Amino acid sequence: MRLVTYATDGVAAGGVLVGDRVVDLASAVAHAAREDSGPPRPLPVRAYLERRLDHVAVAAAAGALARAGEGVTLDEVRLLPPVPDPEKILCIGLNYRDHAEEAGLQLPSEPMVFAKFRNSLIGPADAIVLPNAVERVDYEAELAVVIGRRGRAIPEELALRHVAGVTVFNDVSARDMQAATSQWTMGKAVDTFGPCGPSLVTLDEAGDLGDLRLRTRVNGATVQDGTTADMVFSVARLISHLSRAMTLEPGDIIATGTPAGVGFKRTPPVLLKDGDLVEVEIDGLGTLANRVAGPAAELAGGVTAVATA
Known part of the structure; x- marks a missing residue:
């Protein structure tokens, strides 16, 4: 479904x-x-x-x-976004071997966790709005897992029982803000920097979560092409790890990391600008297609809030 x-x-x-x-x-x-x-x-x-x-x-x-x-x-x-009102949006850094390699960093021994918030979430055709405060905005194709069953201290072998389904996520990142300190939240939790959707696909239709192909295209050119088989920590391991510290609730989103090809590591860099079209696709799950809008859209109220019934 x-x-x-x-x-x-x-x-x-x-x-x-x-x-x-x-x-x-x-x-x-x-x-x-x-x-x-x-x-x-x-x-x-x-x-x-x-x-x-x-x-x-x-x-x-x-x-x-x-x-x-x-x-x-x-x-x-x-x-x-399929779940526009999650209690938590938990994101994982450096969870693909090829991405860690392109970043010149060692593979983490434990999942690297940071957060986004509801203000970042937008739908599959909404605009990514560039704020005045940033200059180096990047894309990150990610598989997002949505929790369907409440759980705390979940054993890894039971973790997938707590998953409602999966969806496509773009962890848009302000690299200048992200690199300014050792903490990533300011560069990650920007308004509109969490495109998500188009749908939440239940596990019976999603296929093998350990073997899904992810792609990103900017203005039609493929810039990321990877597979979840390259993950350092599996979906089940991530759920078990996160639930050691916090209770996972229905609707919580876990963005599981991105493969190689991010814009700031390309030669020359591919950074998002006003008018760009960013498409993130995961086989079997669908495609996000978001235009990038300049700061004028922010000043003009280009981000529209819709009430949840």
Whole structure:
């Protein structure tokens, strides 16, 4: 199943992507439960994950509703990040062997963890807005894992049971801010610097998380082409490690690192500028395609907030 958050008339709701149609998630849940009590209230994706419902039954119900003509087409909605309101966005640094090599750094012995926040999240077609404060803005293609089941001190062998699904993530980075201190948060948690989506793909459809191909294109030219097989720490290891320190909650996002080819390490460097088109694609999961906008968009209010129902 492919879960989305979509906006119509300024209000966001959870949905199920069936082909090119979006079926309301609350309607699919009600149909799966054979409930007929009138139009249901919108159901956010995070609230759906917290209820731990049967994905197979809900997916089947969404398919039946789509075949009956229910829902809307993708061109009628604005897709937001699949989970626009996570409690935590946890990111992993230097988790690909080839990226550590291009950075001239040793492989970490323990996962390197930093954070982004909700202010960074944007949808699969929203603009990455360059703030006045930065000059060296970079892309990073990443597989993002979304937690579906609450857990603390999770054994590695049980970790994937806590995963709702995966999605595509772009860990946009302000390299000048990132390099200014030993702490990375200021360079990573910038507004709009977390494109995510287009959908949350449940594990039954996602394939082998240890063998997914990631690519980044800037203005059509491929600048990253890697595979999750090159990860230093697997998804299961990361979940187990993080849960040693904190309780992982449904909707939490874990961005698992990027392969080689980042812009500031290329010759000549490929740094993002106003008007660029950045596409991040993971086989089987979809593509993020975000334009880059200059600081004028920030000053003009180019970042639009949409209320979550």
